[in-house]
Amino acid sequence: MKRILLEVFLVAALIGAGVFGFMNQKQASVSKAKITELNAAVEAAEKSAKEKEESIKGAEEEMQALQQELTTLEGKANQLEAVKAALASGSTLSDLENAYKKEKTLSAERQAGMGALRMLTKGTEDPGALEAFRKALQLSELGDRKNTICAAQLGLVAAGEKIKVMADCLPKSEKAGSGDKEEKDSHDKDDGKGKKDDGKGKGKDDGHSHGKKDDGHGAKKDEKHAAAHWDYEGEMGPEKWGKEFPTCGKGKSQSPLDIKGPFVKSRMVVSADYKEGALKMINNGHTIQVNTPPGSKLRVDGIVHELLQFHFHKPSEEKIDGKPMAMVVHFVHKNADGKLAVLGVLLKEGNENPGIKTLWANLPKEQNVEYLPEGVNFNPGNLLPREFDFYSYEGSLTTPPCTEGVRFFILKTTVNIAKEQVQAFPFKMNARPVQPLNGRELLSN
Numbered sequence: 001m002k003r004i005l006l007e008v009f010l011v012a013a014l015i016g017a018g019v020f021g022f023m024n025q026k027q028a029s030v031s032k033a034k035i036t037e038l039n040a041a042v043e044a045a046e047k048s049a050k051e052k053e054e055s056i057k058g059a060e061e062e063m064q065a066l067q068q069e070l071t072t073l074e075g076k077a078n079q080l081e082a083v084k085a086a087l088a089s090g091s092t093l094s095d096l097e098n099a100y101k102k103e104k105t106l107s108a109e110r111q112a113g114m115g116a117l118r119m120l121t122k123g124t125e126d127p128g129a130l131e132a133f134r135k136a137l138q139l140s141e142l143g144d145r146k147n148t149i150c151a152a153q154l155g156l157v158a159a160g161e162k163i164k165v166m167a168d169c170l171p172k173s174e175k176a177g178s179g180d181k182e183e184k185d186s187h188d189k190d191d192g193k194g195k196k197d198d199g200k201g202k203g204k205d206d207g208h209s210h211g212k213k214d215d216g217h218g219a220k221k222d223e224k225h226a227a228a229h230w231d232y233e234g235e236m237g238p239e240k241w242g243k244e245f246p247t248c249g250k251g252k253s254q255s256p257l258d259i260k261g262p263f264v265k266s267r268m269v270v271s272a273d274y275k276e277g278a279l280k281m282i283n284n285g286h287t288i289q290v291n292t293p294p295g296s297k298l299r300v301d302g303i304v305h306e307l308l309q310f311h312f313h314k315p316s317e318e319k320i321d322g323k324p325m326a327m328v329v330h331f332v333h334k335n336a337d338g339k340l341a342v343l344g345v346l347l348k349e350g351n352e353n354p355g356i357k358t359l360w361a362n363l364p365k366e367q368n369v370e371y372l373p374e375g376v377n378f379n380p381g382n383l384l385p386r387e388f389d390f391y392s393y394e395g396s397l398t399t400p401p402c403t404e405g406v407r408f409f410i411l412k413t414t415v416n417i418a419k420e421q422v423q424a425f426p427f428k429m430n431a432r433p434v435q436p437l438n439g440r441e442l443l444s445n
């Protein structure tokens with residue numbers, strides 16, 4: 001009996017042990033699965049934490065960049081406020097206005113400067129600012145001066161005017177991706193290669209810049225862009241000017257002309273009274289231009305036209321009976337009504353020209369910077385012949401934007417220039433081809 005009991009007990013114990021073992025084993029495997037599961041969860045959690053960390057890091061960086069931008073903008077806003085505050089009394093504006101009062105005609109740059117100063121002093125509502133920017137635009141279009149054009153256009157827009165702003169004037173972000181930019185850049189490259197001797201001159205015809213040339217340094221690259229708008233040959237040559245400057249293509253009174261009879265007898269009385277003054281020269285990328293101080297005059301039937309500047313074309317733009325001369329000087333004048341008059345003096349290959357000698361000895365070394373060689377005076381009258389017989393007609397600027405309403409007087413008497421002097425002119429060719437007469441009267445006195 002004892003033995004049976006013992007066996008029962010043993011069996012029971014064995015079963016118990018078995019069950020316990022089984023239970024334990026099961027539990028272990030469950031735990032193992034749980035651990036694997038938990039491990040995976042931990043890993044996932046770690047991974048997501050890492051991802052989150054990274055995205056947080058990214059967000060932080062973005063935030064930092066934004067903050068930096070904000071600081072920059074705040075800095076700029078503060079600068080602008082400081083400038084405004086400094087000008088608020090209006091005394092700087094009145095000082096400048098007084099300083100300019102003596103001058104009858106202000107350069108495009110000075111007009112734009114006045115506009116900006118007025119706007120900062122009196123706000124965008126100021127009609128004087130509007131007027132100054134309008135004048136600056138008018139004047140600078142004559143000269144293809146991009147910086148001033150941009151200043152004037154953006155100034156007018158700021159004052160609420162609805163005008164079209166040149167693509168080049170817009171901040172970079174606004175024109176990103178427009179084919180325009182690429183186009184301009186490739187022109188820049190071309191410019192770089194061709195540089196000086198590729199004859200990209202232009203006779204910036206009637207860009208009169210009385211005062212200072214834009215701003216020198218920073219302006220340089222932009223000016224190059226401006227120059228890429230037109231050229232004397234290739235993709236931007238005279239045949240293509242009309243695309244960007246409609247008057248150049250559609251105008252019916254364009255310059256220059258092939259001057260040949262029949263002529264209508266002119267009774268106009270024309271005389272020049274040019275004064276000596278400090279020499280100011282600029283190579284604007286299209287021609288060599290001398291900006292003349294106030295005081296030199298051209299009288300047409302007694303009406304005074306103030307000399308603004310003179311510049312050169314090679315060969316002469318005008319032809320006489322189909323033939324061009326070696327070069328021509330264009331003296332650009334303006335009367336009180338804003339009407340332009342150009343006096344053309346043809347330069348013929350021959351003896352050395354002493355006036356040209358002085359000018360060429362002081363040629364600007366850099367483009368788009370006005371040079372004032374120290375102690376050098378020049379009298380534009382040195383480039384005039386003694387006789388003043390002329391041909392005359394109603395024409396246009398011979399450079400974009402080819403604005404019409406310009407009275408031309410081409411002197412019949414030529415002035416000599418040495419072959420070497422013609423060769424020393426830093427442009428190979430900067431003459432627009434002759435334009436159709438379209439029934440215009442050609443006068444001769």
Ligand SMILES: [Zn+2]
Pocket residue numbers: 203204205206311312313330398
């Ligand atoms: Zn010209």
